[in-house]
Amino acid sequence: MFSKETIAAFGARKTPFYFYDLALLDDTLSACKKAADQYGFHVHYAMKANFNHEVLKAIQAQGFGADCVSGNEVKKAIEVGFPADKVVFAGVGKSDDEIIAALQFDIFCFNVESVQELCVINELAGKVGKTARVALRINPNVDAYTHHNITTGLEENKFGINQWELPACAEYLNTAEHLWLEGIHFHIGSQITNLTVFKSLCIRVNEIKTWFEERGFNLRVLNVGGGLGVDYMEPDQNNIANFSGYFEIFNQFLDRKLGQEVHFELGRALVAHCGSLISRVLYVKNGIKKHFLVLDAGMTELMRPALYQAYHKIENLTRGDIKEHDQKYDIVGPICESTDCFGKEVQLGESFRGDLIAIRTAGAYGDVMSSRYNLREQSEPFYLRKS
Numbered sequence: 001m002f003s004k005e006t007i008a009a010f011g012a013r014k015t016p017f018y019f020y021d022l023a024l025l026d027d028t029l030s031a032c033k034k035a036a037d038q039y040g041f042h043v044h045y046a047m048k049a050n051f052n053h054e055v056l057k058a059i060q061a062q063g064f065g066a067d068c069v070s071g072n073e074v075k076k077a078i079e080v081g082f083p084a085d086k087v088v089f090a091g092v093g094k095s096d097d098e099i100i101a102a103l104q105f106d107i108f109c110f111n112v113e114s115v116q117e118l119c120v121i122n123e124l125a126g127k128v129g130k131t132a133r134v135a136l137r138i139n140p141n142v143d144a145y146t147h148h149n150i151t152t153g154l155e156e157n158k159f160g161i162n163q164w165e166l167p168a169c170a171e172y173l174n175t176a177e178h179l180w181l182e183g184i185h186f187h188i189g190s191q192i193t194n195l196t197v198f199k200s201l202c203i204r205v206n207e208i209k210t211w212f213e214e215r216g217f218n219l220r221v222l223n224v225g226g227g228l229g230v231d232y233m234e235p236d237q238n239n240i241a242n243f244s245g246y247f248e249i250f251n252q253f254l255d256r257k258l259g260q261e262v263h264f265e266l267g268r269a270l271v272a273h274c275g276s277l278i279s280r281v282l283y284v285k286n287g288i289k290k291h292f293l294v295l296d297a298g299m300t301e302l303m304r305p306a307l308y309q310a311y312h313k314i315e316n317l318t319r320g321d322i323k324e325h326d327q328k329y330d331i332v333g334p335i336c337e338s339t340d341c342f343g344k345e346v347q348l349g350e351s352f353r354g355d356l357i358a359i360r361t362a363g364a365y366g367d368v369m370s371s372r373y374n375l376r377e378q379s380e381p382f383y384l385r386k387s
Ligand SMILES: *Cc1c(COP(=O)(O)O)cnc(C)c1O
Pocket: 046, 048, 049, 067, 069, 090, 091, 187, 189, 190, 191, 225, 226, 227, 228, 265, 266, 267, 268, 269
């Protein structure tokens, strides 16, 4: 992934910083687009995974829509050039200001997460003289078999409308003057690598869709969310997610009527592999039982290990793949928290102060979660552009 020239260029820079391989991003986007187009599927990019301007520009240029979870994301999507009719707005707690702004942009659809929210959107749409297109985010009670902190489609999660609430929603929609039901929406979790989970989702969607159709609702859109996982263990061998396998499952198992659109909201799978966090070793601390590498990057730059015990592959770019002097290191950051650790017992060639370290597959939920805790600095990313 890193050429000699790239590593030399890193050496001239102050660390830590994010590295984005925009050529790999483009290849990933094309692979996704091609696989989706085969079945006429529509993909919205889940902006929360990475809202870096260059990354968004690349995604917008390839014709994806945008899936937003805040008013500022909606605003940013429009600024970057995503057409308003390809912008959707999800989230369990949309504020009145955010809803009004999105109504004024005439976005494609609100993914609504409760009966209460339906009422609020109806009222606000009436006030500003618009009809809000909405999709109901329904909790299908499907287990994503992923980390419990990123499972969202179970009844115990805060997300979505539970099935026993659907009659109340249907009744309300029949009388609400400023709402138009576009379709139904689901999102069951993230970093899903077992594709049979998506088959289970399709089966639930088919049942719920029938429930609505039997009550006279014509659903134009079936939105099945995102969640496709990537290979954090072997980012070089599998640097593009299995888009064709993923879309094929939906093509095979999701019932759709003529003219019914299928929408997806992929985040991680589009951007994870193109990003790495680049850092330097500040200190090598040798204990009796443990060796530590203290990096100049910490959980303030990449929070996933601290937040979800996430694994990221770690490489020493200065020493390369030397295996003779393998050591096991706990790789930690400078932040005053014990959870500020990128990996335990990581096997690396013997490492020294000043070595460049890459923390791989950090393009999704990396920089976007960075914080100023400990009054840390934020730096500009380094881009590898298409040649
Ligand atoms: C986060 C999120 C996504 C994207 O999830 P990925 O796992 O990154 O693909 C899609 N839809 C909704 C509603 C989300 O909250």
